[in-house]
Amino acid sequence: MEFYQRNRRWKLLLVLVAIIIGAASFIYTNWLARKMAEEEHRSVALWAEATRRLSSPIDTPDDNISFLSHIVESNSDIPIILTDSTLNILASANIDYTEARKAQNLQEELQKMISEKEPIEIILSETETQYIYYRDSKTLQNLKYFPLIQISVIALFIVVAYFIFNASRKAEQNQVWVGMSKETAHQLGTPISSLMAWIELLKTQDIDPELIREFEKDINRLEKITERFSKIGSKPELSTEDLRKTIVSTVTYLQRRTSQKVRFEMRFPDDKSFNTPHNPALISWVIENLCKNAIDAMSNAGNISLSLHDDDKYIYFDVSDNGKGIPKTQFKSIFTPGFTTKKRGWGLGLSLTKRIIEIYHQGKIFIKQSEIGKGTTFRIILRKPVFFNKNLKY
Known part of the structure; x- marks a missing residue:
């Protein structure tokens, strides 16, 4: 911050x-x-x-x-x-x-x-x-118009300089993110391989099988996290899958590792598919970021609602909480790299989330609504397969 x-x-x-x-x-x-x-x-x-x-x-x-x-x-x-x-x-x-x-x-x-x-x-x-x-005289008339021309040139200079500065800063941030992400993925590889070997050893011992299965789930999760980091900076592979399954899988994992004071509610029909081109590992990362932010906003106690609905072109995915809310002045800046209201953290979670949705998945993410003391709703809009790679306005 x-x-x-x-x-x-x-x-x-x-x-x-x-x-x-x-x-x-x-x-x-x-x-x-x-x-x-x-x-x-x-x-x-x-x-x-x-x-x-x-x-x-x-x-x-x-x-x-x-x-x-x-x-x-x-x-x-x-x-x-x-x-x-x-x-x-x-x-x-x-x-x-x-x-x-x-x-x-x-x-x-x-x-x-x-x-x-x-x-x-x-x-x-x-x-x-x-x-x-x-x-x-014409000379005096031109002199009177000169300040307007001068201000226009200065304004144009400011706008051009602003866009060049932003482009340069984003390019630098991208390089830092890519380097940091790939190095993180590389560093995680060795301990994950070691943990997998230890799991195999534990299976030969008199250890509760349920406990070993939970260990395996966490190691699989670490592998997914490593996969996420390795994908930053490169174009991810997208496959047309049911978004509902990705959400259910992610929430199921989070539920078992979150305080019992946090209730997850998934509001979408079980008999309907919400197919969209996406990378499950990256979308799962997005869901985790939004849910963890919601948990922090609710001080580890409250309700998180995840809902899906669609129309002819788009799928709408909402994540709502009943936490402390976000001021309207921060609706856009909250997605800026380095912006955070927490004492810990680098302020990269939501900026990476925005990058994953808007750059990799041609989607849109924004704060649909928020009210101080009552909660916040993030909305994600993704395209249906037939409209992917088309120039559509949200």
Whole structure:
């Protein structure tokens, strides 16, 4: 649990840093855009004053006329329309239009300018006033859109980095699991062989046969566990068998090795088969994991219910308990490697269970429902033989 939370904190920290960088960039770019807009307004005001003075050359010294003309002609970026007091267009600059639709294009542009910015007055005389309408230059418009583009790029980077990080982490975990599993299977082989020899020796002694049979069952169980570990990392062999038989076999074994305060209830018809392609050893491992988690959740006293039903395409297998329940915030994270609420354990049981069901058996496992203090139901969905290897949505 602590390892999982630490990894999660690092992820949240990286996302937070990226958000802070994006927000700071957004704020700075907006500030820069406002400054540029103010500068463009001053430029248009200067252009308006130059136009007013050029309209009254008598009041303007000859040596300033060329300078004012330069100011008027220097605007090559800011779209401008000059009108009289009745909004008749007198002149325009930096506006794209077609000759065939010049009047219409200019009127459309004028309406946009009227809705965006206050015009600048040019008072030529007591009876004559002109107005300059304008809008942001293309450079300023692009600058305003830049923060959105920047945030989109940052968001895309975060998403790509997250998926690459997850893929890399999963690949590393897979290698660790495969190596650990195969080494465990190898290490178990020698003591199991030795135990089998001792069983054969005990059979020659005056030992209760029932006791020897129980020893043999446990050794067979160890062999199955070894087989499970040896299959991790390689594609398991699936055979179309009755899932009900696998469940009954697993529960029968667990019942004799579990506290009598734990009651197992199997709810499915005895006269109906639930055939699905599966590996009995691996599915038995899944059932054991779910049942052992249920027993821990019930503090070794309570009821575990296992039920089966089906429809045309799928078989639904539910495992329910009346334990302490799981918070909704943990419904997805509980299957994450390293996540555990126990003081002991590596938090790999449910993650391996999910891997067995979803990768090896093309199925689905999830928490169907859970309520604090009342219990939890895990649901497993497996395909019927005719729909195996088909792209179906659950």
